[in-house]
Amino acid sequence: MESQQKLPLSEARAIISKFTTTCHLTQQIICFFSVGSLRNGAAGFQRVKRGWVWNQFFVLEEYMGSDPQYVGKLHTDLDKGDSSVKYTLSGEGAGSIFTIDQTTGDIHALRSLDREEKPYYTLRAQAVDIDTNIPLEPESEFVIKVQDINDNEPKFLEGPYTASVPEMSPVGTYVTQVTATDADDPTYGNSARVVYSILHGQPYFSVDPKTGVIKTALPNMDREVKEEYQVLIQAKDMGGQLGGLAGTTIVNITLSDVNDNPPRFSKSKYWYLVPESSAVGSAVGRIKAHDLDIGRNAEVEYIIVPGDGGAMFDITTNEHNQEGIIILKRPLDYESKKAYTFKVEATNAHLDPRFQSFGAFKDTATVKINVLDVDEPPVFNKPSYVMDVYEDTPAGTIIGAVTAQDLDASGSPVRYSIDWKSDLDSYFDIDPVEGTISTNELLDRENIAQHNISVVATKLSDPVLTSRVAVTVHVLDINEFPPELASPYETFVCENSKVGQVIQVFSAKDQDLPSAGQQFSFRTHRIPLRTNHFFGMNVIQRRSGFRRRLQEIYLLPVVIEDNGYPPKSSTGTLTIRVCGCELDGSLLTCSAEAIFLPVGLSTGALIAILLCIIILLVIVVLYVGLRRQKKKETLMSSKEDIRDNVIHYDDEGGGEEDTHAFDMGTLRNPKVVKENLFRRDIKPEMQRGPRPPASQDSSDIRDFINQRLKEHDTDNSAPPYDSLATYAYEGDGSVAESLSSIESLVVDFEEDYDYLSDWGPRFKTLAGIFGEQSEIHSDSTNTENTH
Known part of the structure; x- marks a missing residue:
C-alpha cells in the first residue's frame, strides 16, 4: 500500500471535474480514472481508491445493418496503449448478444434487439493484466438500454x-x-402518444382525440328512422x-326506444x-292500434x-300482440236491435311526459256491429x-195451458x-197445437202430492229447434178420509175423584190436508166435549164415587168430525180404568186383586206388609242359591283339586237308535234289575230264551268299598269336609265279554245281553261300558257311604 499524501482540495476538484466533463461528452466511452501520486509541497500525497465512471449505453432496436451494431467502448487510464490491458465482459447477453474487443474495449451487438421483448441488459466489466490476469480495476456493473423506435x-x-x-338525445x-x-x-419520443379520430360515423357521433370518449353529434336522432349505427374509430x-402508426376499431351504437310515438x-x-x-263472453271482433315504439312503450290500452x-x-x-278484443256482455236479439255503433280509444299504458307536447298520444276508431238473424227455438211466455x-x-x-x-x-x-x-206414468196429456194440459188418469194426493213435468216446444219449420219449460202440478186434497x-x-x-x-x-x-188447516169436533152420546185446541179434546169427569167392586173398566165412545166438505166423522173408544x-190423586193400584184387601188397612200398613214379603223372598232366594252353589262347587270344581273327582262313565252306545244303553239306577242298587230288558237299537226277531240266573253275590264289591272307606x-x-273319591275296580270277568254296539251286529239275537244284574263276576263288563270307574262319596265326619 502506498503512503497517503495530501493533495490540495482545489486541485483535486479540478481534476475530477475535468474527467467527468470528458466522460459526459463522449457518451460512448467508459472512462476509468484515478487520483494518486499528486504532491502538494509539505502537504504530501493522498492516494484515492481507483473506480469506474460511465454513462448509460444505448443500442437501437430493430437494427437491420449487415455489420454488428457498435454499442460503446470500455477504457481505463492504466491502459497505455501497449496492449498490456485486457477487457472482459459478463452478465446478461454477454457473448451471445453482446461482444467486446479484449484489446480496445469496443462493445458490439451481434443481433437485432426488440425493446418490447427486453428493454435493457445488465452486464459487468473487468480490466485485467493481459499477462497475469490480475484485475487492474475492481469489477463493476453497467446497463445497455435498448433505444425505442416507433415499430x-x-x-x-x-x-x-357495443x-x-x-333516441332523441341532445348533442x-x-x-x-x-x-x-x-x-x-x-417515456422516449412520441412513439406511444396516441390521438383518436372518427373515420366513419359522422355527422352522428364525435370522439375526443385525447380521451377517446364518443358523444352524440346530431340532435333528435330517431330510432324509428334508424336504429343502429356503426362507427369506425382510429x-x-x-x-x-405524418409517419405515425395507426389502429382502428368498430363501435356498434344502438338507439334505445323512448315513448315518443302514440298508437295509431x-x-x-x-x-x-x-x-x-x-x-x-265470446269475442265478436278484434281491433289493433299500431305503435312505432317497442317494449313497454308500445303497450296499448283500449276503452269503449x-x-x-x-x-x-x-x-x-291481448298482452302478446296488443290487440283489442271486443267481448259481448249481454245477449243479442236481432228482433230487438239490428246494429250497434260505438267508438274505441287507444292510448299508451306508459306515457313519457317529455314527448306529450308533440301531439295527442291517443287515437280513436269507430266500430259498427251488425246483428245477424239466426233461427232460434220457441220462447215460452x-x-x-x-x-x-x-x-x-x-x-x-x-x-192449464202453456204458451210459446x-x-x-x-x-x-x-x-x-x-x-x-x-212423466213416466203418463198422468197428464197436452194438446200439441193449443198447449192445454189435461189429466190422463185419476190423481191421488196421498200417493203423489206434486207432479213435475217438462213441456217441449218445437218449431214446425225446424224441428231441431226446441225449448223446454218446467210445469209443477199441485194435487189438491178433497175430504175423503174421516178423522180418527x-x-x-x-x-x-x-x-x-171429584166432578x-x-x-x-x-x-x-x-189423512186429508185441507188448505186452511184441520179442525175437529168431538162428542159422546150427542154431548159435545170440551176442546182445548183444533186437534184435541179433554175428557172431564161428570160424576164422583166410582167403585172398582161395582165396575172396574169404562169404555167411552167418542165421535170425531172434521170441518171438510162434505164432513167426515168416525167413532173412537177411550178405555177408562x-x-x-x-x-x-196419586195412583196406588189398578189391579183387580186389590179390591178384596181388608177395608180398614191403611196405606202405611200395606207398604210394611209388602216390604216384609219382599225381604222373606230375598232370604229364601239367597239360601237356595247358596245351597246350590255349594253343591255345584263340590261336584263340578276343577280336576286339579285333589279333593274333587267327577263321576265319569265311558259308555259306548249302540248308535243313533240306542236311547237306553244302560239304566243308571242299576249302579245305585245292584239287586234291582229290570226284567226282560231288550236293546232298542236292534229289534229281535224271536223270543229270547230264559236268561241264566243272575248272581246276587256282591260281597267282594262291598268289602272293597268298606275297606276304602x-x-x-x-x-x-284327610280334610274335615265331604269329598269325592274315585275307585277303579275290575271284577273276575264277564260272560258277555263286550256290550259294544259294533259287535252286537254280528252276534246271535237269541243270546242274552242282560248281564247288568250280575254285579260280582260281571263288574268288568259294567266297567267296560262306563269307563271302568265308579265313584264313592265319603264323609270323613259322619262315615256315611254313598254309591
Missing part, C-alpha cells in the same frame, strides 16, 4: 365495442369510451403526425257481423267510449208454470209435447 401501432384490446344511447350526450394501447416506450401514434289505428272504421246466437254500445260490449287487451188440480178429478179435465212463440221473422208455428222422462184418534188411549180415574176433573187429554188425526189413589275315615290327613 408498434396502437391497438384496441377491447374492441369491437353501446346504446336513447353531446355520452355514448361510450374507447381506449387504444401502444407497445412503444412512452388511434394514431406520434401525436397524429290503421283505419278509422271497423265493421263486424255478429250472429244473435253468440254466447255472452260511453255511448251506444257501451252497455252491450266490452274490450280487453213464462220461465215456469204452476198448476193446481183436485185429486180424483175425472180424466180428460184441462188443468217463434220470435224470428219467419214466425213459424209451434207444437207442444210432454217429455216422457218427466191419534193413538189408542187408555187412562184411569180415581175412586175418590169436573180432567182425567185425559187426547187428539185426533186426519177405575183405580185406587191417594188423597192427593275305613282307610279314609282313619286317615288323619
Whole structure:
C-alpha cells in the first residue's frame, strides 16, 4: 500500500471535474480514472481508491445493418496503449448478444434487439493484466438500454365495442369510451402518444382525440328512422403526425326506444257481423292500434267510449300482440236491435311526459256491429208454470195451458209435447197445437202430492229447434178420509175423584190436508166435549164415587168430525180404568186383586206388609242359591283339586237308535234289575230264551268299598269336609265279554245281553261300558257311604 499524501482540495476538484466533463461528452466511452501520486509541497500525497465512471449505453432496436451494431467502448487510464490491458465482459447477453474487443474495449451487438421483448441488459466489466490476469480495476456493473423506435401501432384490446344511447338525445350526450394501447416506450419520443379520430360515423357521433370518449353529434336522432349505427374509430401514434402508426376499431351504437310515438289505428272504421246466437263472453271482433315504439312503450290500452254500445260490449287487451278484443256482455236479439255503433280509444299504458307536447298520444276508431238473424227455438211466455188440480178429478179435465212463440221473422208455428222422462206414468196429456194440459188418469194426493213435468216446444219449420219449460202440478186434497184418534188411549180415574176433573187429554188425526188447516169436533152420546185446541179434546169427569167392586173398566165412545166438505166423522173408544189413589190423586193400584184387601188397612200398613214379603223372598232366594252353589262347587270344581273327582262313565252306545244303553239306577242298587230288558237299537226277531240266573253275590264289591272307606275315615290327613273319591275296580270277568254296539251286529239275537244284574263276576263288563270307574262319596265326619 502506498503512503497517503495530501493533495490540495482545489486541485483535486479540478481534476475530477475535468474527467467527468470528458466522460459526459463522449457518451460512448467508459472512462476509468484515478487520483494518486499528486504532491502538494509539505502537504504530501493522498492516494484515492481507483473506480469506474460511465454513462448509460444505448443500442437501437430493430437494427437491420449487415455489420454488428457498435454499442460503446470500455477504457481505463492504466491502459497505455501497449496492449498490456485486457477487457472482459459478463452478465446478461454477454457473448451471445453482446461482444467486446479484449484489446480496445469496443462493445458490439451481434443481433437485432426488440425493446418490447427486453428493454435493457445488465452486464459487468473487468480490466485485467493481459499477462497475469490480475484485475487492474475492481469489477463493476453497467446497463445497455435498448433505444425505442416507433415499430408498434396502437391497438384496441377491447374492441369491437357495443353501446346504446336513447333516441332523441341532445348533442353531446355520452355514448361510450374507447381506449387504444401502444407497445412503444412512452417515456422516449412520441412513439406511444396516441390521438383518436372518427373515420366513419359522422355527422352522428364525435370522439375526443385525447380521451377517446364518443358523444352524440346530431340532435333528435330517431330510432324509428334508424336504429343502429356503426362507427369506425382510429388511434394514431406520434401525436397524429405524418409517419405515425395507426389502429382502428368498430363501435356498434344502438338507439334505445323512448315513448315518443302514440298508437295509431290503421283505419278509422271497423265493421263486424255478429250472429244473435253468440254466447255472452265470446269475442265478436278484434281491433289493433299500431305503435312505432317497442317494449313497454308500445303497450296499448283500449276503452269503449260511453255511448251506444257501451252497455252491450266490452274490450280487453291481448298482452302478446296488443290487440283489442271486443267481448259481448249481454245477449243479442236481432228482433230487438239490428246494429250497434260505438267508438274505441287507444292510448299508451306508459306515457313519457317529455314527448306529450308533440301531439295527442291517443287515437280513436269507430266500430259498427251488425246483428245477424239466426233461427232460434220457441220462447215460452213464462220461465215456469204452476198448476193446481183436485185429486180424483175425472180424466180428460184441462188443468192449464202453456204458451210459446217463434220470435224470428219467419214466425213459424209451434207444437207442444210432454217429455216422457218427466212423466213416466203418463198422468197428464197436452194438446200439441193449443198447449192445454189435461189429466190422463185419476190423481191421488196421498200417493203423489206434486207432479213435475217438462213441456217441449218445437218449431214446425225446424224441428231441431226446441225449448223446454218446467210445469209443477199441485194435487189438491178433497175430504175423503174421516178423522180418527191419534193413538189408542187408555187412562184411569180415581175412586175418590171429584166432578169436573180432567182425567185425559187426547187428539185426533186426519189423512186429508185441507188448505186452511184441520179442525175437529168431538162428542159422546150427542154431548159435545170440551176442546182445548183444533186437534184435541179433554175428557172431564161428570160424576164422583166410582167403585172398582161395582165396575172396574169404562169404555167411552167418542165421535170425531172434521170441518171438510162434505164432513167426515168416525167413532173412537177411550178405555177408562177405575183405580185406587191417594188423597192427593196419586195412583196406588189398578189391579183387580186389590179390591178384596181388608177395608180398614191403611196405606202405611200395606207398604210394611209388602216390604216384609219382599225381604222373606230375598232370604229364601239367597239360601237356595247358596245351597246350590255349594253343591255345584263340590261336584263340578276343577280336576286339579285333589279333593274333587267327577263321576265319569265311558259308555259306548249302540248308535243313533240306542236311547237306553244302560239304566243308571242299576249302579245305585245292584239287586234291582229290570226284567226282560231288550236293546232298542236292534229289534229281535224271536223270543229270547230264559236268561241264566243272575248272581246276587256282591260281597267282594262291598268289602272293597268298606275297606276304602275305613282307610279314609282313619286317615288323619284327610280334610274335615265331604269329598269325592274315585275307585277303579275290575271284577273276575264277564260272560258277555263286550256290550259294544259294533259287535252286537254280528252276534246271535237269541243270546242274552242282560248281564247288568250280575254285579260280582260281571263288574268288568259294567266297567267296560262306563269307563271302568265308579265313584264313592265319603264323609270323613259322619262315615256315611254313598254309591
